[in-house]
Amino acid sequence: MDLVANPRITLEPGKCGGRPCIRGMRIRVTDILSLIGAGASFDEILADYPDLEVDDIVAALDYAAAQVDRADLAPT
Numbered sequence: 001m002d003l004v005a006n007p008r009i010t011l012e013p014g015k016c017g018g019r020p021c022i023r024g025m026r027i028r029v030t031d032i033l034s035l036i037g038a039g040a041s042f043d044e045i046l047a048d049y050p051d052l053e054v055d056d057i058v059a060a061l062d063y064a065a066a067q068v069d070r071a072d073l074a075p076t
Contacts, residue, residue: 006059006062006063007023008022008023008055008056008059009021009022009029009059009060009063010022010023010024012024016028020063022052022056022059022060023056025051027049027051027052027056029060029063029064032045032052032056032057032060032061033060033061033064035048036057036061042054042057045057
């Protein structure tokens with residue numbers, strides 16, 4: 001699976017250390033995941049980041065799911 005198949009997830013050298021971000025903004029996928037992990041609702045995240053859309057949060061979750069399902073991470 002292409003981990004950056006969703007155009008909402010961007011990887012740009014020099015931006016946020018090349019880490020995956022939302023639509024070229026300086027909002028990293030890990031920022032969204034951390035907020036969700038801390039118990040923030042989609043509505044709370046959207047209120048804190050007005051440039052985000054629900055589809056951006058879903059894309060971050062999809063990206064994370066694809067990352068943890070990578071075969072190269074499986075123990076040998």
